[in-house]
Amino acid sequence: MPAQPTRPTIQNLLTETRRYPAPAEFAAQANAGAELYERAAADPVAFWEEQARRLDWETPWHTAHSWVDASGGRVERSTYRGQDEGLDTPANAGYSTSGASIPRAEWFAGGRLNVAVNCVDRHVAAGLGDRVAFHFEGEPGDHRTLTYAELQAEVCRAANALTALGIGRGDRVVVYLPVIPETVIVTLAIARIGAVHSLVFGGFSAEALRFRLEDTGAKLLVTSDGQWRRGRAIPVKEAADAAASGLDALEHVLVVRRTGDATSAVPFTPGRDVWWHEALAAASASHEPKFFDAETPLFIMYTSGTTGKPKGLVHTSGGYLTHASWSHWAVFDAKPETDVYWCTADLAWVTAHTYVLYGPLSNGVTSVLYEGTPDTPHAGRHFEIIERYGVTTYYTAPTLVRTLMSRFPDGAPAAYDLSSLRLLGSVGEAINPEAWVWFHEKVGGGRAPIVDTWWQSETGAAVMAPLPGVSTLKPGSALRALPGMRTLVVDDEGRRVPNGEGGYLVIDGTYPGMARTVWGDPQRYRDSYWARFGRQGYYFSGDGAKYDDDGDIWLLGRVDDVINVSGHRLSTIEIESALVAHPAVAEAGVVGVPDATTGEAVAAFVVASAAVDAATLRAHVARVIGPIAKPRDILPVPELPKTRSGKIMRRLLGDIASGRPLGDTTSLQDSEVPARIAALFAATRR
Incomplete structure (x- = not known):
């Protein structure tokens, strides 16, 4: 009797046939070529060593890569440099049975560098001090331009000020600031002296901030008197004080004056609190950097905490900067002499760590830094900024694309000139095909490729994305892994699923930018990411995905968000994309709800x-994807609950639709949105 076919892990419902080859003129000048894929696949470690050499190292590494997997097996790739022959010789490749069961990766061990020097000083030393590092625009309309030479002086002053406050190598500093130049300056200064930074979104509650202060054992908190948000000056220092109260490890609070007289009197604790402007005025603009091992922790990035307490992901210096710098250069086709690059992410999000701070600065690029919300004081603020600074690369979240699409269906008004744009980017979650096409045609003028990037806080930098001068683009797909990495879609047993089917998205092997552990809890690192498919050597992303007929990958959302209707496992992303494809729908959030007949049913919240x-x-x-995916419930809402990074918080929509108490809302852009939706939902049930 023939074997019965297995039911797909996640069903493939939506088919997208539109294709956009790389424009010939773009391909002719692109940084990265198609040959990179084959060369990197032949020897990934050698490929990453090549990218590491784009950076300045005070001491070269002795071991390019080592890895202890979840079962305790160890692989090493060492590089020995003979003084006479000057050749790199790989050796010691193999496995042994020694080692612990907690996975452990190292990249460029023994190599020493300074991350801030690579991002600032080396450009000044190369004669590029007059190049603009940042065009800053505050929400109230204030402007500031920082050249690389000016940035170097400010970072050196901040490094000296931090040292005077007793901060040194390995100390943790929590930064609770808005998107302002001081946030960039202090972050680079922390890196410069070998301390560890953890940035916290300025909209987080005192409780969320306190958790991060306690978990890191921070010696210093950097905050502000207030912040500008949606046209109002919001006090911040009082919440920071509540978070800092009674923490024995915390020695000082460094306060940036941002809103000044627009906010009420700032509470100040003598002996603990220090004004930023006073500390820097007393500090020298000259600072002699030290150099640190590649595996020295650089920052702790906390997950949003949608389930359980947030995880503090530890990223290290040499491997992370290698991955960040190269991927920015390749994916965004960085042209430092001519580009004006803008990544719109909040600086506390990992996207901004990698593609506002470390990636662009390491490549000597000019960037835009914008403090405010996209619709303040008017809906076209982003278009205005693109025109003002001649932005060439615009990297933003699908949620903002959909918002602009709903407000400007015909594209930017004629009053705005967007002709400077040559490349667009998407990050945060899968972009709906219709939003992708609108972004390409109405913002990019039909000429600018879109690099749809997939990665996570855990990966440090982009893992899947098109190469804009190489790839034929497919609206809604990040296509496949970048050179030097390998992603797979697998079933429950860890086997690659056939083309045309869906399953679990995994990363095969290690790469330089990956998080090394969870701060203070290595067992949680193993259990969260390596337990399920560790025996195959796969990191489990927690995302569902599918292959199309060409073997390219399409994201299907978090596995926890998959809806099981009568045994059919359906992707929320595909149903949302079908809804957004209707001309009357700007955004959609889809969740599963209990159903007596089908087990689960589809509930859709639509803007x-x-x-x-x-x-x-x-x-x-x-009609678009099949009757099985029809929503049982459809609720019109004015807005959806979104995290600070623009992701739709489907868990909260599920709580509302199922009548459960609302879970944690501290990571939302607006924590009041779920309550407003719940009230609307309750009204429909009366």
Whole structure:
């Protein structure tokens, strides 16, 4: 009797056939070529060594890569440099049975560098001190330009000020600031002296901030008197004081004056609190850097904490900077002499660590830094900024693309000149195909490729993305892994699923930018990421994905968000994309809810740009991807709950639709949104 076919792990519902080859003129000048894939696949370690040599190292590494996997097996790749022959000789490749069960990776061990020197000093030393590092625009409309030479002086002053406060190598510093130049300056200064930074979103509550202060054992908190948000000056210092109260490890609070007289009197604790401007005024603009081993921790990045307490992911110096710098150069086709690059992420998000701070600065690029929200004081603020600074590369989140699409369906008004744009980027979650096409045609003028990037806080930098001068783009797909990395879609047993089917997205092996551990809890690192597919050597991303017929990968959302309708495992992303493809729908959030007949049913929360009834939307979904995916419940809402990075918080929508108490809302852009949606939902049930 023939074997019965297994049910797909996650079903493939949506098919996208539009294709966008790399424009010939873009391909002719692109940084990265197609040959990189083959060369990197032949020897990934050698490939990453080549990229590491783009940086300045005070001491070269002696071991390029070592890895202890979840079962205790160890692999090493050493590089020995003969003084006479000057050749790099790989040796000692093999496995042994020694080692612990906690996975442990090292890259460029023995190599010593200074991350801040690589991002600032070396450009000044190369004669590029007059190049603009940042064009800053504050929400109230204030402007500031920082050249690389000016940035170097400010970072050196800040490094001296931190040292005077007793901060040194290995000490943890928590930064609770808005998107302002001081945030960049202090972050680089922390890196310069070998301390460890952890940036916290300025909209987080005192409780969320306190958790991070306690968990890191921070000696210093850097905060502000207030911050500007949606046209208002919001006090911050009082919340920072509440978070810092009674923490024995915390010695000082360094306070940046941002809102000044626009906020009320700032509480100040003598002996503990220090004004930023006073500390820097007393500090020298000259600082002699020290150099640190490649595996020295650089920062702790906390996950949003949507389930359980947040995990503090530890990223190290040499490997992370190698991955960040090269991927920025290749994926964003960085042209330091001519580019004006803008990544819109909040500086506390990992996207900004990598693609506002360390990636662009290590490549000597000019960037835009914007403090405010996209619709303050008007909906076209981002278009205005692109025109003002001649932005060439614009990297933002799908949620913002969908918002702009709903407000400007015909594209930017004629008053704005977006002709400087040559490249667009998407980050945060899968971008809906219709939003992708609108972004390409209406913002990019049909000429700018879109690099749709997939990566995570855990990966440090982009893992899957097109190479803009090489790849044929598919709206809604990040395509495949970048050179030097390998991603797979697998079933429950860790076997690659066939083309056309869905499963679990994993990363095969290690790479320089990966998080090394969870701060203070290495067992949680193993259990969260390596337990499920560790015996195959796979890191489990927690995301569902599918292959198309070409073997390219499409994200299907978090595995926890997959909906099981009558035994059919359906992706929330695909149903949302089908809804957004309707001209009346600007955004959609889809979740599963209990159903007595089908086990689970689809509930959709939609932000409509025009009047549309539920029956029309159900019929539309059935036509686009099939009757099995039709939403049972459709609720029009004015907005969706989103994290600070722009991701839709589907867990909270599920709580609302299922009548459960709302979970943690501290990571939201607006913590009041779930309550407003819950009230609307309750009204429909009366």
